[in-house]
Amino acid sequence: MVLDRLRSFVRSRTELPQSPRAKLIYDHAPAAIYAIGDVHGRLDLLQAIEDQILSDAAEFAGEKWIVMLGDYVDRGPKSAGVIDHLLRAPPAGFLRICLAGNHEELMASFLENPGSKHPWLDLGGFDTLRSYGISPGQRHSRSVLDASIPSEHREFITGLPSLVSIPGYIFVHAGVKRGVPLQQQLDRDLLWMRPTSAGGIGFADAIVVHGHTPVQDIEITNGRINVDTGAYATNKLSAIRISNGTAACLSVIK
Numbered sequence: 001m002v003l004d005r006l007r008s009f010v011r012s013r014t015e016l017p018q019s020p021r022a023k024l025i026y027d028h029a030p031a032a033i034y035a036i037g038d039v040h041g042r043l044d045l046l047q048a049i050e051d052q053i054l055s056d057a058a059e060f061a062g063e064k065w066i067v068m069l070g071d072y073v074d075r076g077p078k079s080a081g082v083i084d085h086l087l088r089a090p091p092a093g094f095l096r097i098c099l100a101g102n103h104e105e106l107m108a109s110f111l112e113n114p115g116s117k118h119p120w121l122d123l124g125g126f127d128t129l130r131s132y133g134i135s136p137g138q139r140h141s142r143s144v145l146d147a148s149i150p151s152e153h154r155e156f157i158t159g160l161p162s163l164v165s166i167p168g169y170i171f172v173h174a175g176v177k178r179g180v181p182l183q184q185q186l187d188r189d190l191l192w193m194r195p196t197s198a199g200g201i202g203f204a205d206a207i208v209v210h211g212h213t214p215v216q217d218i219e220i221t222n223g224r225i226n227v228d229t230g231a232y233a234t235n236k237l238s239a240i241r242i243s244n245g246t247a248a249c250l251s252v253i254k
Contacts, residue, residue: 006254021100021162021187029166030095031062032243034250037227038101038211041076041127045237048252053239054091056250060243064094067164069211070101070173070191074124075232080131083153100160101173102147102212107155111149114140124232139206140169162190165206169242174212175201175224195224209240218249 034053039046050066055062063122072086073079090096106120118125121139129139138144164171165182175193177185178201184222194213201208202223211228218238219226225247231237238251 021160023183023185024097024161024164026164026166029168030065032057032060032239032241033065033067033166033169034052034239035067035069035171035209035225035227036239037229037237038071038214038231039068039076039082039237040071040074040124040232041079041082042231042235042237043076043078043081043130044254045231045252046082046085046234048254049237049239049250050091052250052252053241055249056241057093066090066094066096067171067209068096068098068254069171069209070099070160071100071103071211071228072098073107073128074120075127075129076104078131079128080149080153083156097171098119098156098160099164099171099173100157100162100187100191104157104160105187108154111145111154113140114138114145117119130152149238155243162187168206168208168245169208170203170206173210175210176203176208178202195226205239209242218251222239 007058028230036049053066067170072082075086086098097103103117103124106123110118110120110125126136132148134144134148163182170176174191174247175197193201208224210224210226214228214230215226217229225240227238227240229236229238236251236253238249241248241250
């Protein structure tokens with residue numbers, strides 16, 4: 001039943017030409033760029049991996065970026081705290097870019113039209129509402145939702161871009177559809193597709209760095225790198241560092 005509602009939700013995300021999320025395309029690469037996988041409410045792991053990144057980045061001069069690959073909310077205990085953290089200044093010396101994940105899209109949809117059958121609730125939404133101090137009995141109250149979830153958090157999840165690219169690499173939550181120019185990629189695919197999806201994940205002359213599909217360890221395969229190591233269930237949050245066209249893996253486990 002939940003899966004059917006979710007499939008219906010994804011099929012319904014037919015975008016109007018003026019409504020897609022931003023796609024950030026850069027013609028240069030920083031000295032080092034770190035992509036962090038799905039956090040899912042694990043603020044403790046996010047803070048720990050940022051500390052590790054700061055230590056690792058000390059050897060690099062020049063621009064340094066952190067790209068968050070989406071899914072900041074749901075399942076873990078501190079979704080509200082994760083968004084608070086991401087709204088603050090990034091670690092010293094870094095630019096931070098936060099991408100949208102499918103769980104942010106689900107949350108935004110629920111807040112726009114809360115309902116007992118919304119698929120978000122069974123995919124971690126109850127955990128997120130609890131992190132804002134909202135009890136199960138209050139979850140459909142518009143006044144409680146409006147009073148408990150800051151407008152800055154709503155603006156954050158609705159305003160996230162869906163893709164960032166640098167020469168040789170594309171960063172996205174879920175995947176990139178083969179043969180489709182970057183500016184024509186649909187957010188429905190960028191936020192929801194799987195490596196086994198029709199059309200496949202891949203792009204000519206670029207490696208796709210993504211999350212969304214949990215793996216035991218960072219998966220580096222032909223044309224893509226999967227950084228989602230299932231933090232909420234495994235207590236392991238991972239990141240990939242790319243510098244001078246080479247990749248190195250980082251992880252924290254608690």
